[in-house]
Amino acid sequence: MKLLWKALLNLVFPEGPECPLCGGRRRGEDVCGKCRKIIDGYGKEPYCARCGRYAGKGAVFPSVAVHFCYECRKHSWPFVRARAAGPYESVLKDAIHRFKYTGRRSLAICLARLMAEAACAGPVFPHLDLALPMPLSNEKLRRRGFNQAALLAKEVGSLLQIPVSEGLLVKDFETSPQAGLPRAARESNLMGAFRVTDSGALRGRSILIIDDVFTTGSTMSSAASVVRKAGAGQVFALTAAAGRYF
Numbered sequence: 001m002k003l004l005w006k007a008l009l010n011l012v013f014p015e016g017p018e019c020p021l022c023g024g025r026r027r028g029e030d031v032c033g034k035c036r037k038i039i040d041g042y043g044k045e046p047y048c049a050r051c052g053r054y055a056g057k058g059a060v061f062p063s064v065a066v067h068f069c070y071e072c073r074k075h076s077w078p079f080v081r082a083r084a085a086g087p088y089e090s091v092l093k094d095a096i097h098r099f100k101y102t103g104r105r106s107l108a109i110c111l112a113r114l115m116a117e118a119a120c121a122g123p124v125f126p127h128l129d130l131a132l133p134m135p136l137s138n139e140k141l142r143r144r145g146f147n148q149a150a151l152l153a154k155e156v157g158s159l160l161q162i163p164v165s166e167g168l169l170v171k172d173f174e175t176s177p178q179a180g181l182p183r184a185a186r187e188s189n190l191m192g193a194f195r196v197t198d199s200g201a202l203r204g205r206s207i208l209i210i211d212d213v214f215t216t217g218s219t220m221s222s223a224a225s226v227v228r229k230a231g232a233g234q235v236f237a238l239t240a241a242a243g244r245y246f
């Protein structure tokens with residue numbers, strides 16, 4: 001019976017190519033049913049309305065629709081709010097690793113689609129004038145061969161119909177990878193690393209900064225601060241994944 005049902009399903013909805021997230025079989029255009037369920041589940045999880053990070057096990061949050069994590073209640077950010085497609089774990093984490101470290105550039109399309117979904121889930125971002133990818137240093141760019149944030153920004157920009165400018169925000173020198181550094185070191189690690197090349201192009205404009213991951217927010221915060229100092233209006237942030245707060 002199960003086999004017959006599968007054969008019938010295959011006739012009506014022939015199996016498509018691999019799911020870009022998990023590599024399993026999918027029938028539609030998007031991700032496979034299993035990954036779709038995981039992603040939709042993330043959309044129902046509690047998250048901080050400011051930094052967009054997801055509540056971890058044991059996190060204390062008020063039982064109201066809009067809440068801020070402990071850090072965002074104490075601390076202000078140079079961006080108005082940040083959002084992500086989901087937490088940095090499971091299929092999203094695996095996909096980001098394959099994208100970034102094994103050069104599967106085509107994953108930008110799928111990840112950007114999930115990011116655009118998160119951006120459109122309610123009045124998250126107002127009118128946006130321009131999207132800026134998180135820059136890599138020239139050294140890192142040469143080594144990796146591509147900037148993962150720039151690939152994501154290109155796709156997100158076309159889905160959300162926002163112009164994307166690469167080269168307005170640059171990273172002048174290579175810094176130690178953020179992963180593995182304690183929080184305080186993550187902030188000082190990036191000091192003076194970002195620069196805006198043409199502040200006139202940002203003045204008064206509403207900016208979306210795009211990156212792959214938001215963990216402590218130090219990278220996004222450093223970049224957003226430089227963009228604000230260059231005269232931008234409001235700054236928002238969008239990443240493929242965000243950490244959890246506890």
Ligand SMILES: O=C(O)c1cc(=O)[nH]c(=O)n1[C@@H]1O[C@H](COP(=O)(O)O)[C@@H](O)[C@H]1O
Nearest residue numbers: 177178179186212213214215216217218219
């Ligand atoms: O290159 C990195 O700094 C980096 C290495 C790594 O293994 N994982 C990782 O998330 N990152 C970057 O670290 C930043 C997120 O860390 P926070 O600055 O703590 O939010 C993003 O720009 C990531 O691209």
